[in-house]
Amino acid sequence: MTTGEKWVYMFDEGNKEMRDLLGGKGAGLAEMTRAGLPVPYGFKVTTRACIEYLETGTFPPGLREQILEALRRLEERVGKRFGDPTNPLLVSVRSGARASMPGMMDTVLNLGMNDEVAEGMVRLTNNPRFVYDAYRRFIMMFSDVVMGVHRERFEELFQEKKRELGVTQDVEVDAKSLKELVEEFKALYQREKGEPFPQEPLVQLFRAVEAVFRSWNNPRAVEYRRQNKIPHSWGTAVNVQMMVFGNMGNDSGTGVAFTRNPATGAKELYGEFLQNAQGEDVVAGIRTPMPIARMREVLPEVYEQFVRFAEQLERHYKDVQDLEFTVERGRLYMLQTRSGKRTAVAAFRIATDLVDEGIAEPHEALLTVDPHLFEQLLHPQFDLQEKAKHPLLATGVNASPGAAAGRVVFEADDAVKMAQEWGRVLLVRRQTEPDDIHGMAAAQGILTSIGGATSHAAVVARGMGKPCVAGCGALQIDYEKQQFTVEKDGKLILVRRGDYVSIDGTTGEVFLGDIPTVPSEVMQVVTGRMRPEESEIFQRVSRVLQWADEYRALGVRANADTPRDAMLARRFGAEGVGLCRTEHMFFGEERIPKFQRMILAETREEREAALADLQPFQQQDFEGILEAMDGLPVIIRLLDPPLHEFLPQTEEDIQNLSAKIGIPAERIREKVRALHEVNPMLGHRGCRLGITYPEIYRMQVRAIYEAAAALKKRGLNPVPEVMIPLVGIVQELEVLKEDLTQVAQEVLQREGVDLPIIMGTMIEVPRAALTADEIAQHAAFFSFGTNDLTQTTFGFSRDDAEGKFLDEYITKRILETNPFEVLDRRGVGELVKLGTQRGRQANPNLEVGICGEHGGEPLSVAFCHEADLDYVSCSPPRVPIARLAAAQAQIRQPRQRRRKSPHEAKGGLL
Ligand code: ADP
Ligand code: MG
Ligand code: MG
Numbered sequence: 001m002t003t004g005e006k007w008v009y010m011f012d013e014g015n016k017e018m019r020d021l022l023g024g025k026g027a028g029l030a031e032m033t034r035a036g037l038p039v040p041y042g043f044k045v046t047t048r049a050c051i052e053y054l055e056t057g058t059f060p061p062g063l064r065e066q067i068l069e070a071l072r073r074l075e076e077r078v079g080k081r082f083g084d085p086t087n088p089l090l091v092s093v094r095s096g097a098r099a100s101m102p103g104m105m106d107t108v109l110n111l112g113m114n115d116e117v118a119e120g121m122v123r124l125t126n127n128p129r130f131v132y133d134a135y136r137r138f139i140m141m142f143s144d145v146v147m148g149v150h151r152e153r154f155e156e157l158f159q160e161k162k163r164e165l166g167v168t169q170d171v172e173v174d175a176k177s178l179k180e181l182v183e184e185f186k187a188l189y190q191r192e193k194g195e196p197f198p199q200e201p202l203v204q205l206f207r208a209v210e211a212v213f214r215s216w217n218n219p220r221a222v223e224y225r226r227q228n229k230i231p232h233s234w235g236t237a238v239n240v241q242m243m244v245f246g247n248m249g250n251d252s253g254t255g256v257a258f259t260r261n262p263a264t265g266a267k268e269l270y271g272e273f274l275q276n277a278q279g280e281d282v283v284a285g286i287r288t289p290m291p292i293a294r295m296r297e298v299l300p301e302v303y304e305q306f307v308r309f310a311e312q313l314e315r316h317y318k319d320v321q322d323l324e325f326t327v328e329r330g331r332l333y334m335l336q337t338r339s340g341k342r343t344a345v346a347a348f349r350i351a352t353d354l355v356d357e358g359i360a361e362p363h364e365a366l367l368t369v370d371p372h373l374f375e376q377l378l379h380p381q382f383d384l385q386e387k388a389k390h391p392l393l394a395t396g397v398n399a400s401p402g403a404a405a406g407r408v409v410f411e412a413d414d415a416v417k418m419a420q421e422w423g424r425v426l427l428v429r430r431q432t433e434p435d436d437i438h439g440m441a442a443a444q445g446i447l448t449s450i451g452g453a454t455s456h457a458a459v460v461a462r463g464m465g466k467p468c469v470a471g472c473g474a475l476q477i478d479y480e481k482q483q484f485t486v487e488k489d490g491k492l493i494l495v496r497r498g499d500y501v502s503i504d505g506t507t508g509e510v511f512l513g514d515i516p517t518v519p520s521e522v523m524q525v526v527t528g529r530m531r532p533e534e535s536e537i538f539q540r541v542s543r544v545l546q547w548a549d550e551y552r553a554l555g556v557r558a559n560a561d562t563p564r565d566a567m568l569a570r571r572f573g574a575e576g577v578g579l580c581r582t583e584h585m586f587f588g589e590e591r592i593p594k595f596q597r598m599i600l601a602e603t604r605e606e607r608e609a610a611l612a613d614l615q616p617f618q619q620q621d622f623e624g625i626l627e628a629m630d631g632l633p634v635i636i637r638l639l640d641p642p643l644h645e646f647l648p649q650t651e652e653d654i655q656n657l658s659a660k661i662g663i664p665a666e667r668i669r670e671k672v673r674a675l676h677e678v679n680p681m682l683g684h685r686g687c688r689l690g691i692t693y694p695e696i697y698r699m700q701v702r703a704i705y706e707a708a709a710a711l712k713k714r715g716l717n718p719v720p721e722v723m724i725p726l727v728g729i730v731q732e733l734e735v736l737k738e739d740l741t742q743v744a745q746e747v748l749q750r751e752g753v754d755l756p757i758i759m760g761t762m763i764e765v766p767r768a769a770l771t772a773d774e775i776a777q778h779a780a781f782f783s784f785g786t787n788d789l790t791q792t793t794f795g796f797s798r799d800d801a802e803g804k805f806l807d808e809y810i811t812k813r814i815l816e817t818n819p820f821e822v823l824d825r826r827g828v829g830e831l832v833k834l835g836t837q838r839g840r841q842a843n844p845n846l847e848v849g850i851c852g853e854h855g856g857e858p859l860s861v862a863f864c865h866e867a868d869l870d871y872v873s874c875s876p877p878r879v880p881i882a883r884l885a886a887a888q889a890q891i892r893q894p895r896q897r898r899r900k901s902p903h904e905a906k907g908g909l910l
Contacts, residue, residue, distance in 0.1 A: 007049040008066040010073060011042050011241075021046045023237030025096025028337040035316065037309055037334045041077050042091065042241030043070035047098065050213045050235035059210075067209070068202075070240070078242050082112050083201035085120025090134070090243040093208040095215055097236040100338050102459050103434050104224045105215040105236055106145040108208045109278060110138035110243055114199040118182075130248050132178035137278060139185040139197060142204065146211040149192045157184050171276055205240070212238045220434040222811075227441065227464075229859065231816050244333045246326040247278050251299070254279045254326045256454040257292050257306070259314045262322075262342040262462060263401055263453070263506075265349030267357075269293070269310060271323075272452050279326060279335065288452055288471055302332050313337050318360040319368045320350055339368070341463045343401055344376035348540040362547040363891045369544060371858045371884040376402070376465040377541065378877055380517035382504060390502065390511040393486050393493065396447070396472025398508035399458035404445025404467040405502035405514045408495055410482050412439025419443065426501050428484060430477050432457040440464065445503050447510060449475040449484075467505030475510075526571045526909055542910050545573060545880055548887035554864060555871030555899035556882045557633075559851055561585070563624025566634075569876035571909040573883055575899070576632035576719075577625065578783065578873020579851035582700060583641050585621050586614070592646065593661050599643050600663055600671055604695065611699040618700060622707035626718040630711075635783060635851075635873075636704055637723040637762065638697050642685040644675035681797050686726025686762075690736050697724075701740045702747055709751035721758040723783060728767040730774040737778055760847075764788035769835035776839035781847040783873070784832050786854045790819050793828045820853070823860035833867050849873055858885035865889035868897050880910055 009022060011033045019027040026044035033039045045067065052060040075081050080089035090112040095105035113135050121131045136158075144151040161181055162173060173181075186197045198204055215221065216236045225232055246254035257271025274281055274289035275298065281289075296303040306325060309332075313321045322340035326333050342350065347369045354360040354368065382403040406424035409415045412435070415427045419442040427443035429436065431450045440446055440460055445467035448457045452471045461468030477484040482497040493512070495501060500514040524530040525538045532538050557578035558569030566577060586595040591614065598610035626634055648654050649672065658665040677683035690697040701722060708718040722740065727733045737759050744757045760781030763769055765788070776782070791798055796806075798820055809815045823829055832850070839846045849871040854860035856878025864872050865886060874882050 004062065005048070005060070006066070007046050007060065007063045008070045009044050009046070010070060011039065011044070014044075020098050020234075021048060021237070023047060023096035023098055023239075024100050024338055025094060025336055026237045026239050029239060029241070029335075031316070032313070032334050032337055035312070037312075038332060039334050040242040040244050041074055042239060043067075043074060044096075044240070045209060045238040047235040047237045050216060050237065051233070053210065053213045054216065054235065059206075064206070067205070067240075071205075074240075074242065080242075082205075083114070083117065085116045087124075088112060088117045088120055090117075091205070092239075092241050092243055093205070093212055094239040094241065095212045095236045096239055097216070097230075098234050099228070099230050100341070101221060101224050101228075101230070102341070102463075103456055104221040105218070106212055108138070108141045108145050108211070110134045111142070111204050111208055112201040113138045114201065116199075117201075125248070127248060129175035129178060130245065132175055132182050133173075133247050134245065134278070135182045136178055136185055139182065139189065142208065143185075143189050143192075143197075145215070146207050147189070147193055149189060153188060153192075154185055157181065157188065170281075209238050209240075212236065220437060223437055224434075226810060227437070229817050229822060232813055233816070241335075244326050244328045244331075244335075245278070246274075246328065247276055248329050250275050251330045252326075252328050253277055253295075253299075254281065255289070255292060255295065255324070257310065257323050257325075258320060258340045258454075259310045259323070260320045260340075260346070260350055260353075262320065262340050262346050263398060265342065265346035265353070267353060269307065270453065272454055273298075279324060288450060288473070291452075299327060299330070302327050302330065305332050309334060315359055318354065318364045341459065342373075343462055344373035344465070345401060345537055347373050348377075348537060348544055351544050352540045363551060366544065366547055366551065366884070366887055367891060369884060371861075371881045371888070373465070374541070374880045374884065375877070377522040377537065378520055379403075379465075381506075381520055382502065382515050383518045386516050387504075387511070390513045390515050393488065393495075393501070393510045393512050394472050394474035395508050396449075396469040396474075396510065397453050397458070398505055399453050399455070399470040400446075400461040400466060400468035401506035402445070402465070402467035403502070403504055403506075403515070403517050404443075405500060405517075406444040407498050408484075408501050409439075409443070409497060410477070410479055412436040412442075414497075415439035416442040422498075426503065428475070428477065428501070429457070431455060432460065440466065445469075445505065447472060447475070447501070447503050449473060449477055461505070467503055469503045469505055469508050469510055472508075472510055522910075526568065532909060538910075541880070545883055545910050548883045549573070550887075551890050552883060552886035553890045553895055553898045554861070554869065554886040555849070556879055556886060557635075557849065557851075557871050557873040558876045558879050559855075559873055560625065560876060562621070563628050565876055566625045566628035569879060570628060570632075572876050572879040573908045573910050574629075574632075574876065574879045575871070577629055577634040577636075578849055578855070578871060579723075580625055580634060580636045582618065582637060582639055583645075585618055586646065588617070591617050593657075595646055596657065597661055597663070598696075599646060599675075600661075600667060607693070608695050611695055615699050615703050615706075618703035619707045619710075622704050622720070623710060626707055626711055626720060627716060629719075631717045631719065633719045633721055635721045635723050635760070635781070636700075637725050638687075638700050639689060640686050640725045642675070642677060642680050642683050643689070644672065644677065644680070647672050647675065679797075681791060687724050687732045687736060688726065690724065691732060694736075694739060697736065697740060698743050701743045705744045705747040705755070705757075706751070708755055709748065709753040712753045712755060713751075718755075719758075720755075721760060721781065723760055723762055723781075725762045725785070726764055726788070727761045727775060728765040728771075730771060730778065733761055733775060733778045762788075762851075763832075763835050765792045766831055769831040769838075772835040772838035773842040776841075776843040776846050779839075779843070779846065781849070782835065782839050784835070784848075784850040784869075785852055786823055786828060786832070786850050786860075787820065787852040789831065790824060790828050793824075793831060794819065822857060823854045823863050825863055829863055829867065832864075832869075836867060836869065847871075856882050858888075861885035862889040862892075865895065866893065868895065870897070871899060 082089045094107040122128045140154040143149040189197045253275040255273035261270040271292040272289035273295040320340040324336035351365040406426040428447045458470045502511040502515040521535045557576040558574035559579040560566040561584045601607035711718040758780045760779040762785045764785035851873040855872035856874030
């Protein structure tokens with residue numbers, strides 16, 4: 001720890017580059033302050049202070065003093081004093097991490113309030129209703145966030161008060177009742193905590209700062225980080241800011257707005273405003289606010305000013321902003337700006353619009369698209385004909401687009417449980433809260449009866465890419481009976497837990513029953529069922545991906561085992577096949593018995609005969625794939641899995657096989673016993689098979705070059721490359737390569753075709769990476785098989801790790817993320833870099849890539865870019881994700897080495 005470290009910054013200190021230290025909210029507030037926007041003044045405590053606190057359990061030395069000093073400067077600047085009844089300063093204490101985590105951590109408003117300050121404020125404002133409303137909110141939030149007395153306990157008292165008064169709306173509760181409520185709240189606090197509610201503002205402040213630090217580790221924030229792959233080590237900053245009041249009457253209020261529609265991307269202010277209320281009310285979805293456009297009618301000048309600020313901020317950040325603001329007696333204050341979370345459709349629309357409107361350059365617009373979003377565009381939609389057959393139950397706010405159908409559940413835990421049993425569930429709630437996110441993640445979609453387009457349900461659903469219909473007021477939800485009713489045409493329709501309901505998040509419609517879905521527009525275009533010109537979204541995606549291709553330095557190939565996948569991959573923009581697995585080719589109904597006969601053969605002649613039977617099948621597959629990828633490289637991996645995977649294991653299956661292929665059951669049983677392995681992952685597989693049964697690999701190589709020769713004769717340009725798996729010792733490669741090169745040459749000579757013979761290897765055991773200099777002398781290319789390399793580097797077997805302990809490792813922070821999803825830079829990544837460097841030193845022409853799931857995961861793609869690889873290879877639908885991620889990596893951190901073969905438009909649709 002550094003003594004004398006600066007833990008506290010005033011709002012006009014620091015800039016947007018200091019977001020790691022000041023948090024996103026703090027950096028945004030600083031940026032707005034400096035741009036001259038009306039931001040209530042304040043200061044921020046750094047994320048480093050939070051980390052120190054979480055590690056040691058106490059404030060780091062100097063923090064307390066620096067906070068007091070900052071408070072003094074704040075008082076001076078705004079001309080009010082903390083705890084002074086004659087001129088009181090109230091503040092909010094707000095969390096704010098580096099990455100936005102909406103609603104996941106805690107905020108306390110109206111801090112600095114106590115009995116004396118309240119009385120003073122009544123004298124000053126002549127508005128006791130406002131003062132006691134602010135006070136009761138403060139007690140509730142402070143108790144909940146700082147002291148762990150649940151907010152519901154206070155809400156209950158508030159509801160009771162409303163019942164007594166015979167009113168339904170918060171704003172109808174008068175000053176006298178609010179003052180009574182404050183006393184009741186304090187009494188509740190005293191009962192729960194065994195001490196009076198703290199009246200000393202500085203005590204309130206320091207406790208609140210600690211509580212915000214601690215909220216970094218509350219379960220919902222931890223869960224959110226897990227889902228969004230945000231490191232647990234970042235910590236949150238704390239913003240202490242002078243309060244402005246939206247609850248001072250009807251010329252006051254609070255709102256949230258996006259500069260563009262985050263569901264569709266349309267250029268329109270999108271958001272909500274709530275008169276006479278404090279911020280919490282909108283975000284929590286407790287009261288249903290008015291659409292932002294109506295603010296123009298109630299507060300026209302404020303509205304115009306807000307529109308100007310919104311445009312200014314969008315131009316400044318060159319991206320859609322998600323804004324929070326408060327109006328105090330006709331004066332507008334900006335409280336937050338951040339990049340708005342959006343759906344995939346919106347993201348691609350906005351990126352292209354920003355460029356067309358001259359707000360951003362293509363490379364800037366590219367950075368606004370989260371590559372993961374592309375997957376959403378592949379999700380199915382409702383079949384329109386089927387949709388028309390289902391009764392419309394009600395319509396709510398179209399909060400997050402897409403189609404979802406499932407059986408209704410009413411609790412988050414129930415959603416998780418029943419998703420296991422029923423498959424598809426739909427979570428129905430009055431409103432969701434941060435504690436519900438695990439249930440939202442398990443559900444197909446979310447339906448709420450309260451709250452609008454910026455309610456928690458809406459924001460989180462959009463973030464997850466899940467369909468959501470919010471604020472569907474027609475639903476009368478009864479949690480106790482686990483059902484809801486809707487009155488329609490004078491009749492009451494009852495929907496119980498377990499009944500099917502379908503929601504269309506694009507239109508806001510809610511239907512009874514289970515409506516079937518059809519492929520998305522993008523899928524329809526890619527599979528040739530729709531023309532590109534017919535789909536606007538397709539064209540926008542295509543433009544963004546063209547930009548991506550202009551920037552990226554990393555090549556993108558696909559993993560494809562069938563001609564169909566290869567074709568699809570090419571349409572998604574793949575520049576070749578980085579991994580074609582051959583084992584799947586042995587599983588077809590006609591093929592597997594032949595392969596089994598090969599395994600069961602007792603002599604080499606028998607085995608060769610069985611293999612000769614199989615060769616035409618392999619050849620046919622290779623022809624299809626090479627044809628689909630005509631002109632582009634196709635890396636074909638020779639047989640990899642252990643042979644016992646192809647044999648039956650149970651007695652019954654053994655008997656059946658015996659009957660089918662006419663080999664005695666006893667011989668099969670014996671073979672199964674002989675092939676049994678203690679640890680198959682580390683067993684007789686990969687090139688080890690090739691060494692012991694050379695005729696298998698020979699047959700495969702023959703099939704590859706026969707296929708290529710046939711295509712060549714048809715005037716095509718096949719580029720096959722042969723990949724030998726699991727090499728760890730250079731001699732393995734040497735022996736196999738010599739033998740297989742000869743086989744290939746024989747074929748080419750016999751066919752009279754000229755074709756380069758390209759052979760390389762997978763690097764998937766640490767020894768291969770460490771001895772890469774030797775191996776590279778015999779290899780034209782390296783392909784890091786990062787799935788196996790992760791297994792062998794960690795010594796984890798993936799299925800066991802994921803099934804048994806990885807989750808706990810992540811919860812206990814032993815690992816930040818699952819290394820099978822996000823490439824482990826520290827260990828596996830180091831081997832990749834080392835292998836690449838040593839390999840290229842020995843063989844400057846060596847081509848290096850990775851294949852496997854990591855190749856389509858944006859963080860791992862960024863790593864591959866930094867590690868100077870030539871390409872990544874991933875599953876066909878992830879090709880566009882990898883293209884985007886690669887472009888972003890180059891824009892953020894340019895490098896020299898460019899990919900060899902620029903994307904050939906020929907055949908590429910996207
Ligand atoms: P979150 O990260 O959950 O959005 P915030 O810290 O942004 O939490 O606070 C929630 C809401 O509280 C804000 O949208 C704003 O309306 C209100 N708020 C926060 N600070 C102030 C303040 N100084 N004055 C008035 N309202 C505030
Ligand atoms: Mg906020
Ligand atoms: Mg492997």
